[in-house]
Amino acid sequence: MIALWIPVTIAAAFLQNLRSALQKAIKGRLSTAGAAYSRFLYALPLAALYLWGLVSFGGEKLPPANGLFLLYCALGGLSQILFTVVLLWLFSFRSFAVGTTFSKLEVVLVAALGAILLGDTVGPWALLAIAIGALGTMILSFTETRMTPMGLLRGLGDRATAVGILCAALLGASSVFYRGAILALESPHFVLAASFALAVALAMQTAMMGAWFLLFDRAELGRVLKEWRRAAPVGLSGMLCSVCWFTAFAVQNAAYVRALGQIELVFTFFASVVVFKEKVKATELLGTGMIVAAILLIVLAA
Numbered sequence: 001m002i003a004l005w006i007p008v009t010i011a012a013a014f015l016q017n018l019r020s021a022l023q024k025a026i027k028g029r030l031s032t033a034g035a036a037y038s039r040f041l042y043a044l045p046l047a048a049l050y051l052w053g054l055v056s057f058g059g060e061k062l063p064p065a066n067g068l069f070l071l072y073c074a075l076g077g078l079s080q081i082l083f084t085v086v087l088l089w090l091f092s093f094r095s096f097a098v099g100t101t102f103s104k105l106e107v108v109l110v111a112a113l114g115a116i117l118l119g120d121t122v123g124p125w126a127l128l129a130i131a132i133g134a135l136g137t138m139i140l141s142f143t144e145t146r147m148t149p150m151g152l153l154r155g156l157g158d159r160a161t162a163v164g165i166l167c168a169a170l171l172g173a174s175s176v177f178y179r180g181a182i183l184a185l186e187s188p189h190f191v192l193a194a195s196f197a198l199a200v201a202l203a204m205q206t207a208m209m210g211a212w213f214l215l216f217d218r219a220e221l222g223r224v225l226k227e228w229r230r231a232a233p234v235g236l237s238g239m240l241c242s243v244c245w246f247t248a249f250a251v252q253n254a255a256y257v258r259a260l261g262q263i264e265l266v267f268t269f270f271a272s273v274v275v276f277k278e279k280v281k282a283t284e285l286l287g288t289g290m291i292v293a294a295i296l297l298i299v300l301a302a
Contacts, residue, residue, distance in 0.1 A: 003252070003302065004247075004251060005252040005256075005257060005260075005302075006260065006302075008247050008248045009244065009245075009252075009260045009261055009263075010260070010263055011244045012241055012242075012244030012245045012248060012261060013260075013261045014264070014267060016241045016264055017267050017271075018237045018241075019039070019234060019237040019238045019241050022233050022234045022237055023035045023036075023038075023039070023234055025230065026038070026227060026230045026231055026234065029223065029227050029230065030224060030227060032084065032087075032088055033085070033088070033220065034220045034223060035231075035234070036084045037206075037209045037221075037224055038224050038227075038234050039235060039238040040205040040206045040238075041224065041231075041235065042231055042232045042235020042236070042238075043202055043235040043236070043238045043239035043242065044199070044202045044235075046235060046236060047195070047198050047199045047239050048199050050195055050199075050239070051192075051196060051198075051199045054191065054192050054195055055192070060189050062196055063186070063187035063189075063192070063193055064185075065185075066185075068184040069181050069185055070200070072178070072180040072184055073177075073178075073181045075173070075177040076173075076174045076175075076180075076201055077174075077201045077202075077204040077208065078208065079170045079171070079174040079177060080171070080174040080205065081205060081208060081209055083170040083174065086163060086166055090103070090160060090163045090164060090167060103164040103165070103168045103171075104134065104138050105134055105138075105165065106168040106172045107133060107255065107258045108130060108131070108168075109165075109168050109172035109173075110175050110254050111126075111127070113169075113172055113173055113176045114179070114253060114254050114255050117177075118176060118179065118180055118183065118254075120179075120253040120254065120255065122253065122255050122256070123301055125297055125300065125301035126256065126259070126298060126301040126302070129259060129293075129294045129295075129297035129298040130294070130298070132290050132291075132293055132297065133259055133262050133294030133298070135290060136262075136265075136286075136287045136288070136289070136290030136291040136294060137262060137265060137287065139283055139286055139290065140283070140284060140287035140288065140291075142287075175249065175254040175257070175258055176254050178197060178245075178249055178254075179249040179250075179253075179254045181200075181201070182197045182250045183250075185197070190251055191247060191250070194246035194249065194250040195243065195247075197246055198239075198242050198246045202239075245257070245261075252302065253302075256298055259294060259298045260299065262291050265288065265291055266288055266291055266295075269288045
């Protein structure tokens with residue numbers, strides 16, 4: 001029998017692709033921050049409805065929230081918001097391609113942070129899979145940013161490199177914090193615990209970003225509300241995507257989940273080849289092949 005976290009993670013990766021496509025469709029109407037906020041704002045009522053349905057029809061009570069749970073939810077939500085801010089900062093550098101390549105090290109940092117904060121250790125085969133997958137994503141980034149290996153080495157000392165690693169750390173930290181929030185509830189009903197953590201984290205993110213927009217960019221907040229017809233599908237796909245991620249985090253080490261989640265890049269590769277009939281470069285084949293090998297290894301290791 002296939003472990004539950006595997007199909008749930010694959011579904012999360014597919015839905016993340018869909019959410020990204022929908023976000024790109026509204027990016028011309030909203031800023032990057034506005035598009036990110038639409039994910040939280042329009043996902044929140046749907047996540048609350050999903051949680052209400054589980055409680056009402058599942059016959060189980062919500063687990064009591066505790067201080068550690070709330071702290072992890074707040075840290076996870078803040079890390080995800082700061083990732084968006086730092087990513088925007090990264091694109092302001094002339095050498096942003098170097099930083100973008102290093103931002104692909106998220107899974108490596110998830111493994112390190114998970115071990116430090118939650119005691120989630122990984123075995124040698126999983127470590128090998130994570131390393132292969134990280135290298136594969138960096139190779140794909142070479143093609144995307146037109147970066148060369150020599151250019152990458154020359155840019156090691158650039159500030160953009162540190163900012164790219166910070167991006168990876170923030171994105172990785174959000175996964176670890178969300179898993180920590182779910183585990184802090186100590187609930188035997190993992191689906192309910194995951195949905196509760198999601199609803200609370202979304203509420204915090206909506207409040208945090210909403211306060212920022214009210215103070216510094218009310219015009220963009222108005223555009224987010226005005227574009228609700230286009231932004232609502234982003235919220236729906238984002239909520240479904242997050243439900244899958246959080247459910248997977250409830251039952252498996254975040255490093256394993258995010259490593260398998262790299263299948264999103266494989267989906268993107270096949271879409272470009274099969275749907276858009278784009279020419280394939282050797283680096284794309286190599287990078288995708290390494291990610292596929294890493295996915296197979298991580299499934300066997302888990």
